[in-house]
Amino acid sequence: MTAVAERAAATRSDAAPKSRPVEVKIRRYNPEVSPDPTWVTYTVDAFPTDRVLNLLMKIKGEQDGTLTFRRSCAHGVCGSDAMRINGVNRLACKVLMKDMPDKLTIEPIKGLPVEKDLVVDMEPFFEAYRAIKPFLITNTANEPTKEWLQSQADRDRFDDTTKCILCAACTTSCPVFWTNGSYFGPAAIVNAHRFIFDSRDAGAEERLEILNDREGVWRCRTTFNCTDACPRGIQVTKAIQEVKQALLFRRV
Amino acid sequence: MQSHKYDVVIVGAGGAGMRAALESSKRARTAVLTKLYPTRSHTGAAQGGMCAALANVEEDNWEWHTFDTIKGGDYLVDQDAAEVMCKEAIDAVLDLEKMGLPFNRTPAGRIDQRRFGGHTRNHGEAPVRRSCYAADRTGHMILQTLYQNCVKQNVEFYNEFYVLDLLLSRRADGVEVASGVVAYELATGEIHVFNAKAVVLATGGFGKVFKTTSNAHTLTGDGMGAIWRKGLPLEDMEFFQFHPTGLAGLGILLSEAARGEGGILRNADGERFMERYAPTIKDLAPRDIVARSMANEVREGRGAGPHKDYVLLDLTHLPREQIDAKLPDITEFARTYLGVEPYTEPVPVYPTAHYAMGGVPTNIEAEVLRNNTDIVPGLYAAGEVACVSVHGSNRLGTNSLLDINVFGRRAGIAAAEYAHDAALPELPEAPAVFVSELLAGLLNSTGSERVSAIRTELQNTMDRNAQVFRTDESLAQAEADIAELKKRYAQVSISDKGKRYNSDLLEAVELGFLLDLAEVLVVSARNRRESRGGHAREDFLERDDENFMQHTMAYREPDGSIRLDWKPVVVTRYQPMARKY
Numbered sequence: 154m155t156a157v158a159e160r161a162a163a164t165r166s167d168a169a170p171k172s173r174p175v176e177v178k179i180r181r182y183n184p185e186v187s188p189d190p191t192w193v194t195y196t197v198d199a200f201p202t203d204r205v206l207n208l209l210m211k212i213k214g215e216q217d218g219t220l221t222f223r224r225s226c227a228h229g230v231c232g233s234d235a236m237r238i239n240g241v242n243r244l245a246c247k248v249l250m251k252d253m254p255d256k257l258t259i260e261p262i263k264g265l266p267v268e269k270d271l272v273v274d275m276e277p278f279f280e281a282y283r284a285i286k287p288f289l290i291t292n293t294a295n296e297p298t299k300e301w302l303q304s305q306a307d308r309d310r311f312d313d314t315t316k317c318i319l320c321a322a323c324t325t326s327c328p329v330f331w332t333n334g335s336y337f338g339p340a341a342i343v344n345a346h347r348f349i350f351d352s353r354d355a356g357a358e359e360r361l362e363i364l365n366d367r368e369g370v371w372r373c374r375t376t377f378n379c380t381d382a383c384p385r386g387i388q389v390t391k392a393i394q395e396v397k398q399a400l401l402f403r404r405v
Numbered sequence: 406m407q408s409h410k411y412d413v414v415i416v417g418a419g420g421a422g423m424r425a426a427l428e429s430s431k432r433a434r435t436a437v438l439t440k441l442y443p444t445r446s447h448t449g450a451a452q453g454g455m456c457a458a459l460a461n462v463e464e465d466n467w468e469w470h471t472f473d474t475i476k477g478g479d480y481l482v483d484q485d486a487a488e489v490m491c492k493e494a495i496d497a498v499l500d501l502e503k504m505g506l507p508f509n510r511t512p513a514g515r516i517d518q519r520r521f522g523g524h525t526r527n528h529g530e531a532p533v534r535r536s537c538y539a540a541d542r543t544g545h546m547i548l549q550t551l552y553q554n555c556v557k558q559n560v561e562f563y564n565e566f567y568v569l570d571l572l573l574s575r576r577a578d579g580v581e582v583a584s585g586v587v588a589y590e591l592a593t594g595e596i597h598v599f600n601a602k603a604v605v606l607a608t609g610g611f612g613k614v615f616k617t618t619s620n621a622h623t624l625t626g627d628g629m630g631a632i633w634r635k636g637l638p639l640e641d642m643e644f645f646q647f648h649p650t651g652l653a654g655l656g657i658l659l660s661e662a663a664r665g666e667g668g669i670l671r672n673a674d675g676e677r678f679m680e681r682y683a684p685t686i687k688d689l690a691p692r693d694i695v696a697r698s699m700a701n702e703v704r705e706g707r708g709a710g711p712h713k714d715y716v717l718l719d720l721t722h723l724p725r726e727q728i729d730a731k732l733p734d735i736t737e738f739a740r741t742y743l744g745v746e747p748y749t750e751p752v753p754v755y756p757t758a759h760y761a762m763g764g765v766p767t768n769i770e771a772e773v774l775r776n777n778t779d780i781v782p783g784l785y786a787a788g789e790v791a792c793v794s795v796h797g798s799n800r801l802g803t804n805s806l807l808d809i810n811v812f813g814r815r816a817g818i819a820a821a822e823y824a825h826d827a828a829l830p831e832l833p834e835a836p837a838v839f840v841s842e843l844l845a846g847l848l849n850s851t852g853s854e855r856v857s858a859i860r861t862e863l864q865n866t867m868d869r870n871a872q873v874f875r876t877d878e879s880l881a882q883a884e885a886d887i888a889e890l891k892k893r894y895a896q897v898s899i900s901d902k903g904k905r906y907n908s909d910l911l912e913a914v915e916l917g918f919l920l921d922l923a924e925v926l927v928v929s930a931r932n933r934r935e936s937r938g939g940h941a942r943e944d945f946l947e948r949d950d951e952n953f954m955q956h957t958m959a960y961r962e963p964d965g966s967i968r969l970d971w972k973p974v975v976v977t978r979y980q981p982m983a984r985k986y
Binding site for chain 2: 183184185186202210213214215217218219221222223224225226227228229230231232233247249251268269270272275279282283286287288289291296299300301302303304305308311312315316317318319348351353354386
């Protein structure tokens with residue numbers, strides 16, 4: 154054990170923190186000030202252990218208080234700070250500067266109306282989520298006095314899709330969603346999957362019918378952007394495929 | 406300004422707020438106001454589980470759970486409240502399962518349970534499997550499940566509405582009652598007055614007074630701050646929990662479930678040091694004891710790392726499949742944020758400010774107290790914002806997820822039933838004046854102080870002077886620093902003067918709450934000249950039941966000073982004894 158401890162200690166001392174200047178170019182937009190978006194570049198000192206969110210907070214705290222973005226937990230579980238960082242959707246609190254170049258380009262996620270700077274209107278996203286009936290539907294006639302029984306194997310079938318934090322990184326990375334905002338989008342399908350494959354649930358038929366709609370799963374072109382974008386590592390495309398299969402064979 | 410009328414207004418949409426909403430909206434016209442979106446609330450960051458004596462995997466009963474909760478809280482727990490919580494825990498878990506929560510399962514298909522700190526069999530004999538869990542994202546699953554059921558039930562949400570003031574009115578009989586809240590709509594900058602028969606506070610904690618914390622940026626104690634400014638008391642604010650295993654230097658939470666699954670804390674010599682501090686249950690001792698032990702190892706030079714300033718959480722002896730199945734998120738945090746591979750390397754950890762045991766005093770019906778005995782009719786509180794007090798001076802792991810479900814439910818029912826019989830109270834004259842003046846003051850200020858600078862200095866002094874170990878000297882220093890920062894706060898100005906999503910303005914308001922609450926914490930801590938639970942005084946090392954087995958009640962005087970008083974602890978069946986593990 155001592156050897157392990159020393160090895161860890163050595164790793165830590167190797168990572169002697171040294172900061173470097175980073176250029177952060179941000180797409181700014183505030184209709185109160187101007188109808189057109191502008192790019193503004195800030196230079197800020199970044200440590201390798203800094204998250205991109207730390208940089209945004211430094212800019213807001215020390216250089217420009219008008220910079221506006223959402224954030225809360227700061228470690229990738231609340232889903233507030235999805236944004237486009239150097240062209241890909243990420244949570245700003247999960248990207249470490251040790252993995253990033255000296256120049257960052259930050260934009261709001263695409264496909265939802267921009268309200269101000271990096272803040273978008275999330276309502277269309279949540280509307281699609283609500284539309285797929287994201288709650289357990291059971292036959293209450295035979296409800297147990299204690300818990301519903303479920304084998305761990307049955308529980309594992311939908312484990313992956315229970316991880317979703319509704320950050321919208323997947324949906325707003327989807328080219329189909331960009332061109333057609335009425336497409337349900339990957340996040341809504343992921344959340345439908347979470348219930349369709351839950352052995353306790355009796356609402357699969359209803360949900361599959363909803364997803365069979367013109368704007369449903371068949372719009373998916375399997376580009377895998379969503380899977381790449383998911384900060385929770387959910388196999389989004391696989392989940393969508395499983396829903397398509399269930400629709401084709403009417404069997405879950 | 407816009408006006409709204411409801412039977413019940415719930416402030417906050419984390420676990421407690423949404424659990425309350427599910428009950429209240431069935432019975433009364435209910436609105437839920439949150440400064441975030443519901444699914445962003447910090448309940449979602451809770452990891453390890455929710456304890457209930459289901460006895461699904463081994464013998465257990467709610468009386469053992471009650472005893473553990475009281476002993477864990479170092480006998481400052483109100484025992485009637487702990488009994489209610491531990492008894493109702495069983496239905497609370499079963500309710501969540503029926504709402505859809507995907508718990509891990511036993512081979513027989515029942516809800517699986519695992520060990521957690523301070524939870525024991527037969528009054529301390531050995532650790533017991535009591536925590537019901539969904540991998541290491543139980544809080545996430547609770548938050549999602551409650552939100553899903555709110556969607557199902559068409560609960561009415563006002564998202565990104567920041568409540569800045571509580572409204573109180575005099576009833577005809579002279580009694581002061583809750584009459585609504587005033588909120589600031591982030592999207593538009595508009596002020597909204599909500600007139601309501603009942604108000605439920607479920608705004609969470611105020612961990613952002615500290616620098617090293619597991620808390621979200623949004624945990625700024627707004628609910629506690631709002632009632633404080635109304636002259637209502639705050640209870641036991643000196644008791645703040647430092648969770649032992651925050652990622653070193655960052656404070657990000659690594660669940661106690663890591664130790665529940667067999668993880669071991671080691672110092673730089675590789676020694677399992679908890680054997681010296683808690684010989685019976687070792688690494689699964691309650692959090693206050695483990696946090697102090699860790700801080701002590703570091704202080705005595707046995708810390709690991711180049712600066713010897715942390716200890717190590719060792720999971721390397723656990724099978725990888727067990728880590729992947731039971732602890733996937735926290736091991737991912739170690740990889741992402743520290744670049745450490747928990748399969749093969751121990752993870753650097755150090756205590757992180759985690760949870761406020763104190764808060765808005767309530768009784769077991771979740772009614773808010775205006776003093777030791779009288780309630781404020783129509784005002785309720787549940788969850789971390791409240792102090793009922795089921796956690797006493799130190800909360801056991803998993804009991805917060807339990808607290809929000811049990812007392813969130815109770816608050817929702819009680820508020821709706823009260824609203825059923827009550828008339829809509831008249832609003833006070835010019836109800837929005839306080840808020841509009843507060844906001845105008847910040848928007849128009851030409852001072853030279855920055856919000857971020859003051860906040861950083863506040864967090865630094867709190868980490869330095871009011872953390873795991875405290876003395877009168879360190880607390881006096883914090884008090885002086887806070888007084889100075891409050892003067893500077895009067896000169897704070899912001900650069901965003903707009904109406905749209907003005908988070909600059911919001912952060913300035915939040916800082917005001919943080920300064921107020923930090924001051925209450927420090928003043929209450931100076932006055933408690935003993936060591937108990939999460940409050941460790943190096944100048945008063947022993948627990949002193951004769952003088953201090955009572956709750957602190959802090960009141961804001963009209964001149965802004967703090968007056969302290971005491972409130973008796975409710976003792977039903979457990980007399981205090983020495984706390985050994």
